[in-house]
């Protein structure tokens with residue numbers, strides 16, 4: 001018996017189909033949609049592990065608003081060997097010192113799937129333990145398996161696991177990423193693991209209810225990637241993939257871009273007391289809440305203390321509060337909510353009131369659309385390539401099935417409508433389509 005699992009950058013789910021009805025499972029009672037597990041993990045000092053909405057809540061309670069206390073710790077000595085001028089190498093001993101936040105209560109991990117793009121990412125040190133990326137992914141997959149087993153009272157060992165069209169442009173990194181997810185699934189207790197591309201999974205549910213043979217595009221725009229396929233579905237023969245296209249762009253990137261709108265509140269364009277501009281590399285670190293935390297390290301204290309007497313002391317004070325009180329994650333939650341709001345509303349207010357960091361900013365949908373110009377272009381190009389690979393003309397596509405949270409952004413829907421005609425763009429449930437399709441594929445495998 002194969003289940004389907006959609007391990008998403010932002011949300012994960014599991015489904016089972018045994019010929020009659022598609023079953024989804026309650027995975028996270030704390031989440032707005034309990035059938036979806038937000039792909040978040042929080043690990044505290046005692047290595048207690050929390051996942052989903054509880055992980056987010058606990059991080060907000062235990063870590064947000066807390067000042068990091070950086071202390072240097074000596075991890076011992078290592079032997080360093082360098083080639084000398086002659087034939088004999090020079091060997092010397094070097095102390096390994098690391099700066100750690102000794103007051104930290106726990107670590108929050110978000111978008112672990114995106115970490116697989118990095119050829120060097122093996123995992124992360126959390127207090128006194130190193131967690132491999134396989135272990136971190138296995139934590140989430142185990143939760144999915146156990147919740148499913150608790151409902152059906154049977155062991156779940158076979159899985160059709162979704163994967164994006166590409167993890168990376170580099171085929172070696174791509175293969176490594178899939179291997180890591182495979183190993184994670186083994187760690188999570190699965191024995192038979194079959195991969196299927198997420199957008200192809202997405203086509204299966206539609207296929208089942210479609211009498212006529214059609215060429216459709218699945219446009220699956222999630223938190224980490226945009227995955228597309230042109231596929232022949234419907235009728236009595238199995239779906240036939242014509243072309244696929246993957247883009248390393250997702251909702252996480254769209255949220256990060258919106259951060260630019262707030263730079264003006266954090267000393268953008270300000271000058272140091274000597275007239276030099278406030279360093280741009282500091283701003284570059286504001287595009288992710290994880291990088292922001294780095295700015296609270298002692299090595300940045302000097303830049304901040306100088307900037308405080310520069311041209312925008314209030315902005316710098318806000319920036320210091322943001323990074324020194326670990327408010328980045330909370331701010332990013334606000335940015336994400338604002339982004340989502342702009343999918344239905346023409347304007348929204350981004351407001352934040354936390355100690356000395358308070359501001360209100362009106363954001364129009366048009367502002368957001370301007371900010372994501374480059375991302376729009378990436379999507380347009382990818383659609384061109386997909387169509388080119390398929391050898392089909394737009395009028396030979398009978399339906400465009402859009403799924404994934406980011407496919408709700410109106411400007412992308414407009415672009416699709418311009419290409420294929422508004423009546424051909426169909427929304428399919430962003431939270432069940434992919435996983436449901438993977439479960440259907442699993443049913444086919446179970447029968448054989």
Ligand SMILES: Nc1ncnc2c1ncn2[C@@H]1O[C@H](COP(=O)(O)OP(=O)(O)OP(=O)(O)O)[C@@H](O)[C@H]1O
Nearest residue numbers: 008009010011222223224225251343404405406408
């Ligand atoms: N209404 C909306 N408008 C715009 N963006 C949205 C909306 N709803 C959700 N999102 C965004 O969609 C993303 C999550 O979508 P989804 O759950 O489909 O991703 P995922 O499957 O976890 O990721 P991936 O498939 O890329 O690994 C988040 O970035 C979220 O901010």
Ligand SMILES: [Mg+2]
Nearest residue numbers: 008222404434
């Ligand atoms: Mg997805």
